[in-house]
Amino acid sequence: MRAYPARWVACLLSCLLLLLVAGELNAQELRAREPQIKAAFLYNFAKLVYWPTNAFTRTNAPFVIGVLGKDSVAGALEGGLTGRAIDGHPIVIARYESAKEATNCHVLFISDTERRNLDTIMPILSGRPILTVSDSQGFVEWGVIELVRADKNFNFRINLETAQRAGLRLSSQLIRLDRNLRLPAASQTNAPPVKLR
């Protein structure tokens, strides 16, 4: 073996690094399995979006969160949200096999398994007050919110134009968390965000 003094320097550096890390350990961290995180996103979105009144037949009508296609988020939703309500509407979870069944839900998660069928699914849902969400890559071009999987966490991207067409109003709290949202120049003078993408 040759002598590698650099190795010992690096070893020392790693030790220093570890000390730094140990000091940081008090920071709380959030960690969960993917379906649980996706379910939590859907629940939060539901709380931060306003549906037109005609989306509910009566004041205590159920709030339907649907899952189209096969996705483990369905189980997480059923396990976590049963018994909860949004604005007085009890949450009901529904699993769908085709877009036609899904026309009466409020939030619809579209599985990545449906990626190839988006061109037939989206026209069926278009114009209805449905918050469409998917983690399928490029979904923001089709629906309202795309969950974007980053290195170790999720970000999301919003398509305000489809939201508007669906008659959904998104709270500013939700909009400002889209780190990639491009507002037109007019928005900088406090004009409401209008046409995007």
Added chain:
Amino acid sequence: MLATSYIRIGLLAAFVVFAWAETSKSAAATGSTNILDEPLERLLDAEISSVSKHPETLGGAASAIYLMTGEEVQRTGSRLLVDSLRYVPGLDVAQVNSHTWAVSSRGFNNEYATKLLVLMDGRSVYTPLSAGVYWDTTDLMLEDLDRIEIIRGPGGTLWGANAVNGVINITSKSARDTLGSLVTGGGGNEEPFFTSARYGGKIGQDAYYRFYVKYDEHDDTAFSDGSSGGDQWSMFRTGFRMDSGTIGSDSFTLQGDFFNGHQDWSYTRSIAAAPYFDSLNDSEQVLGANLLGRWTHRFHNESEFTAQTYFDHTDRESNLPREKRDTFDLDLQQQFSPVGRNAIVVGLGYRVTTDRIDGDFAYSFVPRERTLNLFSAFAQDEIALVDKRLRLTLGSKLEHNDFTGFEVQPGVRLAWTPSERQTVWASIARAVRTPSRAEDDVRINQSLPPPDYPPGSTMSIWGNRSGESESLIAYELGYRAALSTNLSIDIASFYNSYDDLRSLESGPPPPGSPTPLLSLYSANQLKGQSWGVEVAADWEAAPDWWRIRAAYTFFGLDLQLASGGADTNTIHLLEGNAPRHQISLQSQMELSSSVQLDAGLRFVDRLEQSAISAYTALDVRLAWRVNKNLELSIVGLNLLDPSHPEYASTQVITPQREVQRSVFAKLSYRF
């Protein structure tokens, strides 16, 4: 040397205990909260702890394709990309020495395995010198690896020559997905020291970049008597990647790497005069650089145009002569769907490579410098005969190379998807392996020493410019099914018929050479058939925390002499150097939200010809996410025996080296 390793591991262990004590404090403070009640801001930082998953889109593919995500690769515990391929069904990976591997699919494996095409982010890493792949430099920061796509069987239709028995397509992550800093480091008995650092950031509205450095040291292998193989090596790598643009319009990628390594090597070389052999202990330099740019334009109607160009420089000293090479490549590709049922891809490519090979008595090239041009064009149409149920793919590649002129590689594939849960596919394709520079121009001299031979006797092997491409007609049949929501299975079978396989035939030496006792030249006087079955199963044994994968590969090969051929030696070598059975079993467990336990067991059948016994190896990895920044892992590889040989070099004078049991610790810190 061992002592320092233990000190290092001891230090690490001390810190693990220390860190553990610290976290248990903070864990107590955290308590259990329901993630559903977290505000959206916090969710954006929530870390995903998932069992790695196969992309679902594979279901309908009409070829023997297998995907390994970057996470799966890391979970094999491999330090180098090549070692993770051991768990890919149908691949045969054998380590020859500390810095050389033999990797192939469906037979014909050796350290210059010629029938496998390997691409890194679209850049071909096979060398026209031997038509093989340098696996020691085919590496990257594994944390930046997005996926490895492995296609067994001919990929000639789309990928071009040399994709005879398979294509390995290595893709790194977009710079978009590697934001922030990452520092890793560690060491062990066979991996004395390794470290890497990466920083990723954002410039402007939609442009991202990353920059990395990586340094690795690898210890010697051992000879069968336990003595050192004298082949330790180190490698320094650095590089960058920039991605800009948005999905849906134009996107650009610019990336580059530089590497410089030193490899110890002891071997015996033929020399012209007495004592005719020369034992060498060398430290050889391996240096390379590449730069690649890619532009993708997506049109409104979903069609897509891609232009890619790269430049690659290699300067390798090795036990072959020193190779200096510059390659320039340009590829254009257009995808479109003119009528609803068709998905068409067409492409054009040009590659030029210039080399200079410095030889000695034992190995030399005539001429010493050569420039090779390659023009290629391809077209493929995927037709939905019955919507979502029956797809027919027709295509062909046409290329012109400086060795054999025009080569045509057509293929036809049919995929029947009776329900969304299953796919049956079949294919017939032709593929060729064009000659290598060595098969054209090499001059190998080997001294035949006294007393068995008269003084000054040599055997010579020489390249031959009238050689043909090796060709293959492959018949494949496969089945893929999701048997239940958590169990899927993939079966591929094939029958391959080869013609014009390379052989060494005796003939007079080329004019101007000294007259050898025995003179062999590279010819195409072999043909043969191979057949096999590859089965892979993927089972989510317990939802969300335990995944098991299993793979079984069966392979058979029968070669014959073509009329006029006499090279039974190569027949025995090829037939006897492919494991008949290979089995692997992998388990990936999330013991808790912060502890992963992964294990892999693999069996590789004996290699009759080179007297390598069958072996079983066990790899284990235990990883602990201390918090969202810090991960500690301990990995043990080849745990079942102190050492075992995996491959005997086809170079006669190199003694067989053995792969040793390896244990190392690693920490990675993100911030």
